[in-house]
Amino acid sequence: MKSVFKRIAVLAGLVLFLTNCSQSENDGEEVKYLIGVSQANLGEPWRVSMNREIQEEAAKHKEVRVIFTDAAQNSQKQIRDVEKLMNQGIDLLIISPNEAKPLTPIVQTAYRKIPVIVLDREIESTDYTTFIGADNRLIGRMAGQFIEQLLSDKGGEVLEIKGLLDSTPAIDRSEGFRETIAGNAKIHLVGSVTADWLRDKSEDMMKNKLLEWPQVDVVFAHNDPMALGAYKAAESIGRKETKFVGIDGLPGQWGGLQLVKQKVLQATFIYPTGGKESIQSALRILNHEANIPKRVTLSSTKVTGENVNEFVQANGSSK
Numbered sequence: 001m002k003s004v005f006k007r008i009a010v011l012a013g014l015v016l017f018l019t020n021c022s023q024s025e026n027d028g029e030e031v032k033y034l035i036g037v038s039q040a041n042l043g044e045p046w047r048v049s050m051n052r053e054i055q056e057e058a059a060k061h062k063e064v065r066v067i068f069t070d071a072a073q074n075s076q077k078q079i080r081d082v083e084k085l086m087n088q089g090i091d092l093l094i095i096s097p098n099e100a101k102p103l104t105p106i107v108q109t110a111y112r113k114i115p116v117i118v119l120d121r122e123i124e125s126t127d128y129t130t131f132i133g134a135d136n137r138l139i140g141r142m143a144g145q146f147i148e149q150l151l152s153d154k155g156g157e158v159l160e161i162k163g164l165l166d167s168t169p170a171i172d173r174s175e176g177f178r179e180t181i182a183g184n185a186k187i188h189l190v191g192s193v194t195a196d197w198l199r200d201k202s203e204d205m206m207k208n209k210l211l212e213w214p215q216v217d218v219v220f221a222h223n224d225p226m227a228l229g230a231y232k233a234a235e236s237i238g239r240k241e242t243k244f245v246g247i248d249g250l251p252g253q254w255g256g257l258q259l260v261k262q263k264v265l266q267a268t269f270i271y272p273t274g275g276k277e278s279i280q281s282a283l284r285i286l287n288h289e290a291n292i293p294k295r296v297t298l299s300s301t302k303v304t305g306e307n308v309n310e311f312v313q314a315n316g317s318s319k
């Protein structure tokens, strides 16, 4: 970026900061690259963790400045956020799209002008430079296999709590999970609720649903916050037998690791945010390195009461 434009961009970045956005703390003196991060929301701890990882990795590179926007779970706002970032003169866009369909055209528009990294949730095209994220279908399958083991020979009733329906992890986790348990005649999927990834929504909905389905043995939620919401709902109506499984495995007080340790959850599956990898990849792209992969698949691990301490120790408990 030419220096006069860089100054304009930095100034504009400050204005954007004052109107609803935030920036990383690099002093900007030797800024060579301006990276825009369009985040789907900052209401969920997993996304706060993703932004923190991005910020920490970017802070290692003085030539990089990062501007963050928060779409607050609103796809129309996220489209406007990307437009604003483009007007700022960003050199590269990192986006974690709230929903696939509505965000596809704006990602395609951005990609015609600058490199784009899509993180965690997919869009309905491959018009981007790189996709970084874990394999959600595989995670769904692993959750299905774990629940099969949990219910063993006796089998039982299972209820699924889905994330936002037009976000691809919700679709892929559900499909992977369902194709696994479909082969087991002893496991009966009684139904599903959609709680849009949100803990409170899950708690509210599950208060009724657990009464409607009094025999449910295991609740599989597409993320740990919704699993916790369901657990709270069960607690409030005195249901002690139901077991809960989630996804994310964040460290910290209300994170999935602590929930497994406290036996609130029987298992969680670590869903890496890819924040660090996105900055590493952005730098390779901006430095015109060869052989940039179209897809970077991050691995996920099952965490249960048996191995949770290893993960708590490795991640620290306060992060």
Ligand code: FRU
Pocket (backbone or CB within 6 Å): 040, 044, 046, 047, 120, 121, 163, 167, 169, 197, 222, 223, 224, 247, 248, 271
């Ligand atoms: C955060 C989150 C995570 C989930 C991911 C899927 O917004 O809901 O809990 O694993 O998004 O995209």
